[in-house]
Amino acid sequence: MIDANTLFGFWPRRKIDLSLEKLLKIMAEHKVETFLSLSTTGIFYDYEEGNEETLRTSRNYPQIVPVATVDPRRYFGRGDLVKKLSEKGFKAVRLFPDLQSWPLDYEPFFNIVREAEEVRLPLMISVAGLGGITEITKITDGYKMPIIITGVNYNQFSEALAVAKTHKNILLETSLFDTPDAYEVFTREVGAEKLVFGSHSLFHYFSASFLPLKNAEIDEKEKQLILEGNIERILK
Amino acid sequence: MKIIDLHTHLGKWFIPIEKVSVDDFLRIMEKNGIEISVLSSSRAVVYDFRAGNRELAQAIRPRQGLLGYVFVNPNYLKESFAEMDKYLSEEKFVGLGELYDGSYIGNQALNCDGHKRTLERLLEKFPQRLVLFHCWAKNGISRLLEIAREFPDINFIAGHMGNPDWETAAEEFRKVENVYLEICSSSPIRGKIETVAEKIGAERVVFGSDSSLINPAFIIGMIVDSEINQKDKEKIFYLNAKSLLNI
Numbered sequence: 001m002i003d004a005n006t007l008f009g010f011w012p013r014r015k016i017d018l019s020l021e022k023l024l025k026i027m028a029e030h031k032v033e034t035f036l037s038l039s040t041t042g043i044f045y046d047y048e049e050g051n052e053e054t055l056r057t058s059r060n061y062p063q064i065v066p067v068a069t070v071d072p073r074r075y076f077g078r079g080d081l082v083k084k085l086s087e088k089g090f091k092a093v094r095l096f097p098d099l100q101s102w103p104l105d106y107e108p109f110f111n112i113v114r115e116a117e118e119v120r121l122p123l124m125i126s127v128a129g130l131g132g133i134t135e136i137t138k139i140t141d142g143y144k145m146p147i148i149i150t151g152v153n154y155n156q157f158s159e160a161l162a163v164a165k166t167h168k169n170i171l172l173e174t175s176l177f178d179t180p181d182a183y184e185v186f187t188r189e190v191g192a193e194k195l196v197f198g199s200h201s202l203f204h205y206f207s208a209s210f211l212p213l214k215n216a217e218i219d220e221k222e223k224q225l226i227l228e229g230n231i232e233r234i235l236k
Numbered sequence: 237m238k239i240i241d242l243h244t245h246l247g248k249w250f251i252p253i254e255k256v257s258v259d260d261f262l263r264i265m266e267k268n269g270i271e272i273s274v275l276s277s278s279r280a281v282v283y284d285f286r287a288g289n290r291e292l293a294q295a296i297r298p299r300q301g302l303l304g305y306v307f308v309n310p311n312y313l314k315e316s317f318a319e320m321d322k323y324l325s326e327e328k329f330v331g332l333g334e335l336y337d338g339s340y341i342g343n344q345a346l347n348c349d350g351h352k353r354t355l356e357r358l359l360e361k362f363p364q365r366l367v368l369f370h371c372w373a374k375n376g377i378s379r380l381l382e383i384a385r386e387f388p389d390i391n392f393i394a395g396h397m398g399n400p401d402w403e404t405a406a407e408e409f410r411k412v413e414n415v416y417l418e419i420c421s422s423s424p425i426r427g428k429i430e431t432v433a434e435k436i437g438a439e440r441v442v443f444g445s446d447s448s449l450i451n452p453a454f455i456i457g458m459i460v461d462s463e464i465n466q467k468d469k470e471k472i473f474y475l476n477a478k479s480l481l482n483i
Contacts, residue, residue: 014427185253205461211456214453
């Protein structure tokens with residue numbers, strides 16, 4: 001099993017234990033062999049410092065796939081940032097407009113997207129509210145790098161279905177796939193190859209996202225794609 | 237572990253969910269090991285409360301394991317009283333719910349005069365003493381606290397336990413004895429179960445899923461992973477609800 005959405009570090013907005021030790025323990029308890037992760041230092045304080053922490057940690061723990069982040073509010077616009085991140089060994093770039101309060105209609109964001117496309121590094125973006133996922137498809141129209149929308153919940157499900165159906169490179173991460181038949185509806189309407197499992201550990205309880213997938217009435221092959229096959233394909 | 241789900245709905249929502257029939261609902265219960273569910277009608281909550289209550293009554297009367305809440309709309313007080321008269325004489329209906337706070341009922345707040353008059357009528361005419369309120373954020377918490385103080389003989393369930401302010405909910409509702417925190421929401425933030433169990437006590441926390449809107453497995457996963465003892469998990473999943481339902 002591969003978990004595409006984990007974090008470690010410190011969470012200033014609520015008291016939660018986000019320690020690396022706890023993350024390693026929870027991943028081991030749930031038999032997660034590989035997990036994409038980043039340090040929250042990069043979200044809340046300084047992305048360069050956070051990325052260094054992530055990379056350093058991934059060198060010590062081979063089960064961690066390093067994911068970089070960039071805060072567009074602090075983007076210098078030199079044009080080679082994402083290329084350098086890719087060269088350092090990061091396998092994807094995560095962006096957090098919801099936590100950092102920047103709009104999608106934002107030139108620094110457009111630049112980061114262009115840079116990611118040049119080196120075909122997957123982007124992971126968390127979007128709050130309605131209309132944001134649609135906005136991302138407009139901004140990335142014609143681009144080919146995979147874009148994973150994280151944290152899609154019931155409120156955004158209709159929009160996510162529509163977008164994933166019509167945009168080849170858009171995938172969804174499943175940590176908030178919370179409607180009773182989300183997997184059944186999505187795999188039938190769009191296909192299992194557009195989903196990647198993520199728990200959003202340590203911020204979320206792991207089983208909140210895992211049990212709905214485990215219980216879903218879809219083929220075992222489809223579950224395997226969601227649990228590991230799709231993200232493996234993307235990261236290759 | 238046995239489970240009683242105190243916050244569920246029968247009917248459709250404004251999102252792509254197919255499993256909304258009563259048979260679907262029963263299958264979801266069985267799959268998740270849920271023995272009893274207490275439902276209100278989504279049609280009643282978001283649209284026509286009389287049609288919704290009627291549909292719900294027809295669905296739960298012949299089926300084991302399903303109990304109901306009557307929904308009342310304070311914009312239609314006289315008609316709401318008639319709904320109470322119609323259904324609260326039946327054992328299958330265990331109380332009122334999921335009573336709202338603005339939103340689907342316009343500008344009528346949780347602590348509006350209409351809700352208060354409904355609760356007075358409940359006390360005067362009926363034996364049921366259970367009311368589920370949608371309780372969201374700090375405003376919802378303070379309004380429910382006011383209601384709970386005014387009606388100490390009624391047990392209130394704080395649906396969603398004031399999400400995202402569950403710490404506040406646990407602290408505020410400690411001040412009264414008649415409010416129970418119900419855990420469901422789309423925010424399975426780690427530590428929330430531990431926090432409320434510690435602050436208000438596991439005997440004041442109950443399981444609810446918001447099914448057919450939310451997958452019960454999503455909410456069950458929160459308790460399964462929480463770092464509280466098995467006895468407290470049993471209280472939250474089953475024992476507290478059993479006591480509230482007098483079964």
